[in-house]
Amino acid sequence: MGRLLALLMLLGGASACQRDWDALHRRKHQHQSHNNHAKRAEVDYPPALSDVESVLVNSFDNKSISDWSYYYTHGDHLGSHNKTMAEWTADKWRAAGFDAYLAEYPIWVTYPNHSSLTLIRPDGTTHKANLVEEVLAEDDTSSYPNLIPAYHGMSGSGNVTAEYVYVGYVSDFKVLEDAGIELKGKIALANYGGIYRGTKVKNAQDRDMAGVVIYTDPLDDGEITEENGYAAYPNGPARNPSSIQRGSVRFSSIYSGDPTTVGWASSEDSPRGDVSRYNPSIPSIPLSMKDGHALLLALQGHGVTAKEANKSGWTGAFGNITYDSGPAPGAVVNIDHLMNGYIAPVWDVIGIINGTSPDEVVVVGNHRDAWVIGGAADPNSGSAILIELANAFGKLLEKGWKPRRTIVLGSWDAEEFGLQGSTEWVESHLPWLTSTAVAYLNIDVGVSGPRTSFSGSGEIQTFVVEQMKKVLYPEGWGDFPTLYDMWYNVTEGEISPLGSGSDYASFYQNGIGCIDIGSDGGKKDPIYHYHSNYDSYAWMSRFGDPEFSLHAAIGQWLSLILYHVADDVLVPWDLPNAATVLEAYLSELNETVADSDFPDLDISPIASGIAEFKKQAANIKRVADQALAFNDTVILGVVNSKYRDFSRGFASAGGLPGRETFKNTISAPGIDNGYGADVFPAVTDSINKGDEEAANEWIEKTAGAILRAAEILEVNY
Numbered sequence: 001m002g003r004l005l006a007l008l009m010l011l012g013g014a015s016a017c018q019r020d021w022d023a024l025h026r027r028k029h030q031h032q033s034h035n036n037h038a039k040r041a042e043v044d045y046p047p048a049l050s051d052v053e054s055v056l057v058n059s060f061d062n063k064s065i066s067d068w069s070y071y072y073t074h075g076d077h078l079g080s081h082n083k084t085m086a087e088w089t090a091d092k093w094r095a096a097g098f099d100a101y102l103a104e105y106p107i108w109v110t111y112p113n114h115s116s117l118t119l120i121r122p123d124g125t126t127h128k129a130n131l132v133e134e135v136l137a138e139d140d141t142s143s144y145p146n147l148i149p150a151y152h153g154m155s156g157s158g159n160v161t162a163e164y165v166y167v168g169y170v171s172d173f174k175v176l177e178d179a180g181i182e183l184k185g186k187i188a189l190a191n192y193g194g195i196y197r198g199t200k201v202k203n204a205q206d207r208d209m210a211g212v213v214i215y216t217d218p219l220d221d222g223e224i225t226e227e228n229g230y231a232a233y234p235n236g237p238a239r240n241p242s243s244i245q246r247g248s249v250r251f252s253s254i255y256s257g258d259p260t261t262v263g264w265a266s267s268e269d270s271p272r273g274d275v276s277r278y279n280p281s282i283p284s285i286p287l288s289m290k291d292g293h294a295l296l297l298a299l300q301g302h303g304v305t306a307k308e309a310n311k312s313g314w315t316g317a318f319g320n321i322t323y324d325s326g327p328a329p330g331a332v333v334n335i336d337h338l339m340n341g342y343i344a345p346v347w348d349v350i351g352i353i354n355g356t357s358p359d360e361v362v363v364v365g366n367h368r369d370a371w372v373i374g375g376a377a378d379p380n381s382g383s384a385i386l387i388e389l390a391n392a393f394g395k396l397l398e399k400g401w402k403p404r405r406t407i408v409l410g411s412w413d414a415e416e417f418g419l420q421g422s423t424e425w426v427e428s429h430l431p432w433l434t435s436t437a438v439a440y441l442n443i444d445v446g447v448s449g450p451r452t453s454f455s456g457s458g459e460i461q462t463f464v465v466e467q468m469k470k471v472l473y474p475e476g477w478g479d480f481p482t483l484y485d486m487w488y489n490v491t492e493g494e495i496s497p498l499g500s501g502s503d504y505a506s507f508y509q510n511g512i513g514c515i516d517i518g519s520d521g522g523k524k525d526p527i528y529h530y531h532s533n534y535d536s537y538a539w540m541s542r543f544g545d546p547e548f549s550l551h552a553a554i555g556q557w558l559s560l561i562l563y564h565v566a567d568d569v570l571v572p573w574d575l576p577n578a579a580t581v582l583e584a585y586l587s588e589l590n591e592t593v594a595d596s597d598f599p600d601l602d603i604s605p606i607a608s609g610i611a612e613f614k615k616q617a618a619n620i621k622r623v624a625d626q627a628l629a630f631n632d633t634v635i636l637g638v639v640n641s642k643y644r645d646f647s648r649g650f651a652s653a654g655g656l657p658g659r660e661t662f663k664n665t666i667s668a669p670g671i672d673n674g675y676g677a678d679v680f681p682a683v684t685d686s687i688n689k690g691d692e693e694a695a696n697e698w699i700e701k702t703a704g705a706i707l708r709a710a711e712i713l714e715v716n717y
């Protein structure tokens with residue numbers, strides 16, 4: 001754990017959706033071992049497409065995508081706020097030829113009744129924070145009358161006035177504790193980034209602190225800062241100083257979905273539990289860069305200095321701030337924050353095309369709800385792409401095409417509160433999904449910059465990379481012929497394991513293979529105003545993707561993926577790659593063990609499990625290749641059902657220790673960072689907790705899970 005945190009602290013972080021993209025990208029510097037596609041492949045140029053592929057790819061029109069984006073980004077669509085938008089989405093899918101309907105779930109939502117934050121300086125002067133962004137003439141939705149104030153979903157309530165301390169980037173409470181500074185009763189001022197925001201709140205709550213303030217530091221912005229001479233939005237690509245990152249602070253590494261129905265589907269009459277185990281009890285408030293600056297300034301000259309703290313990442317990027325910890329005698333903050341919590345309906349949209357083989361289903365989904373009126377990147381770049389994707393498949397349907405496997409589109413509501421819409425839908429369809437789902441394909445932030453991103457299960461990776469080679473990279477974003485060339489440039493072939501932070505979580509945790517795709521910005525790209533009012537159509541059409549050409553490219557990629565998973569004679573999985581990925585995760589676990597208090601822990605049972613998996617993977621690949629060559633439909637059917645089912649073996653029925661709805665023994669969100677994945681999480685968690693017996697027990701159980709998967713793959717032809 002120490003190693004991971006040390007690394008996280010080295011680097012700045014911008015986040016996307018619930019997930020922290022940079023935290024994922026950072027892993028590549030930590031563990032080169034995931035690199036399964038290390039060698040850059042030669043790509044045919046221009047790519048040769050089949051007739052059907054051409055129909056799909058040519059169907060993507062940047063003008064239409066821009067229209068869909070405009071619709072989604074011009075109305076309040078916070079979770080539970082906009083049924084009309086759900087109906088509109090269903091209508092669009094229906095027009096394309098899908099069977100579409102709404103699935104309603106009553107869930108726990110929170111909304112601020114009132115919220116304010118005031119700094120009171122020792123000299124009695126005050127500074128009241130702005131909990132909404134400035135109105136900009138250039139950005140029409142920044143002046144909408146029903147703007148959503150900046151708040152932390154699922155936060156606690158309170159009216160507290162207390163001294164406050166700066167606790168750094170990943171909440172370095174230890175620095176203050178070592179300096180003898182009492183934390184109890186104080187308010188923590190933390191910097192966004194590095195770890196999931198809710199984990200920062202939990203760390204403060206665990207120390208009996210009275211509240212938390214999380215601000216955005218220019219450290220998140222790499223080179224693109226006003227100090228470096230870039231104009232701020234709307235005049236340039238730098239961050240607008242009034243921009244605020246909203247977001248949920250639920251304890252995401254221990255549950256997903258509705259916190260009153262953890263582990264079962266929510267309905268009108270379902271029993272409901274207490275949320276206190278899952279959500280913070282202390283108030284927390286997000287702040288802009290500008291207001292964060294005012295709080296930091298008042299601490300100057302007091303407490304632990306940045307030099308004494310001696311932590312990389314402690315010092316942010318304000319040139320005129322020393323980043324002293326405080327407290328400053330007489331400098332206090334008042335947080336007056338009352339959250340309303342209540343049960344309200346949310347609406348998933350489900351669209352279906354029945355396949356000729358109805359016991360094989362592929363689900364592709366995106367959430368629709370946003371923290372702000374806009375949401376042009378998060379999530380509605382993905383939503384606009386899904387409509388265009390439905391239309392592309394509509395063109396095939398018009399020609400009389402029917403997919404081999406059933407296609408299900410999901411437009412999830414209330415993702416931002418904690419993956420509610422997707423989790424409740426999965427929970428209410430679990431037996432069916434467990435017996436039919438071939439894969440879940442997720443697109444959340446489809447476009448927030450030009451850099452292609454993708455994480456996913458081992459068996460799906462090779463094929464997804466192949467589809468990138470068929471998509472032309474749009475002009476004007478760098479000299480990359482295909483999407484693959486851009487992706488390789490960004491990642492050098494590295495593919496992250498799945499943690500949490502978007503709607504794939506509940507599928508993946510039930511043993512369904514998943515991918516998550518999209519694109520984001522790098523250190524030299526325009527700043528994406530994540531979870532801010534400026535994640536708007538105006539920003540997107542000026543800076544993010546002015547011609548909606550990145551949207552089209554990502555949509556083409558997703559369409560090709562969906563088409564092949566849904567219609568190939570043989571499900572296009574690469575099982576030997578799945579084995580290689582497991583081996584890479586094992587060497588990561590081996591490092592964790594070597595650095596831990598239990599360096600002699602015997603992980604060989606997992607190694608043996610993987611060896612058996614590898615053997616069965618090679619065998620089924622041989623059988624699959626032969627069956628294809630001889631067009632043996634009976635054997636192809638057997639192989640397909642095994643490709644569909646084997647990953648169910650990875651799910652542990654009773655769940656991971658202390659978090660029963662997380663079941664995947666291969667990867668899960670890190671307990672202490674909340675977004676990025678830990679591999680072999682039950683073993684890793686036990687080691688981190690100092691419980692050697694549990695670690696041994698989970699080594700056996702994890703090995704057993706891998707052997708179960710291997711057994712499902714076994715074929716004797």
Ligand SMILES: *[C@@H]1O[C@H](CO)[C@@H](O)[C@H](O)[C@H]1NC(C)=O
Nearest residue numbers: 071072074075076082084085
């Ligand atoms: C729902 O969203 C649509 C499209 O953005 C918008 O026109 C409408 O006003 C929104 N409805 C509500 C109740 O805010």
Ligand SMILES: *[C@@H]1O[C@H](CO)[C@@H](O)[C@H](O)[C@H]1NC(C)=O
Nearest residue numbers: 111112113114338339340341
């Ligand atoms: C805000 O809280 C007050 C006092 O608890 C309550 O009377 C009022 O109805 C609430 N307002 C809203 C909009 O929920």
Ligand SMILES: *[C@@H]1O[C@H](CO)[C@@H](O)[C@H](O)[C@H]1NC(C)=O
Nearest residue numbers: 114159160161334335336338
């Ligand atoms: C919060 O507390 C302050 C004093 O500490 C008080 O002035 C203010 O009215 C309180 N707010 C509410 C909503 O009760």
Ligand SMILES: *[C@@H]1O[C@H](CO)[C@@H](O)[C@H](O)[C@H]1NC(C)=O
Nearest residue numbers: 006306307308309310311312
């Ligand atoms: C700062 O911390 C590093 C280890 O993280 C240590 O090597 C170095 O000596 C420390 N410097 C001071 C001045 O304490």
Ligand SMILES: *[C@@H]1O[C@H](CO)[C@@H](O)[C@H](O)[C@H]1NC(C)=O
Nearest residue numbers: 226227293317318319320321
């Ligand atoms: C400190 O720098 C910020 C921008 O980095 C600027 O907005 C602010 O005015 C500066 N404050 C002072 C006191 O110089």
Ligand SMILES: *[C@@H]1O[C@H](CO)[C@@H](O)[C@H](O)[C@H]1NC(C)=O
Nearest residue numbers: 098099352353354355358406
């Ligand atoms: C699709 O299949 C389901 C289950 O067999 C059936 O209930 C439904 O009517 C079918 N839909 C269409 C449009 O054929």
Ligand SMILES: *[C@@H]1O[C@H](CO)[C@@H](O)[C@H](O)[C@H]1NC(C)=O
Nearest residue numbers: 040478479488489490491492
């Ligand atoms: C990525 O592209 C940049 C600019 O074209 C180039 O300098 C760099 O070498 C490329 N990196 C890789 C890994 O291809």
Ligand SMILES: *[C@@H]1O[C@H](CO)[C@@H](O)[C@H](O)[C@H]1NC(C)=O
Nearest residue numbers: 062063064066546547548549
């Ligand atoms: C679509 O792309 C073309 C260039 O290929 C561009 O001229 C046009 O402005 C784009 N349309 C929109 C709505 O962005």
Ligand SMILES: *[C@@H]1O[C@H](CO)[C@@H](O)[C@H](O)[C@H]1NC(C)=O
Nearest residue numbers: 586587590591594603604607
């Ligand atoms: C773990 O690493 C050690 C070297 O540190 C190596 O000898 C051993 O074979 C590795 N075990 C596995 C299962 O990879």
Ligand SMILES: *[C@@H]1O[C@H](CO)[C@@H](O)[C@H](O)[C@H]1NC(C)=O
Nearest residue numbers: 569628629630631632633634
């Ligand atoms: C494979 O066999 C099926 C069923 O017998 C047949 O419909 C299909 O056309 C064959 N495919 C090829 C490529 O020969």
Ligand SMILES: [Zn+2]
Nearest residue numbers: 017378379444
């Ligand atoms: Zn999102």
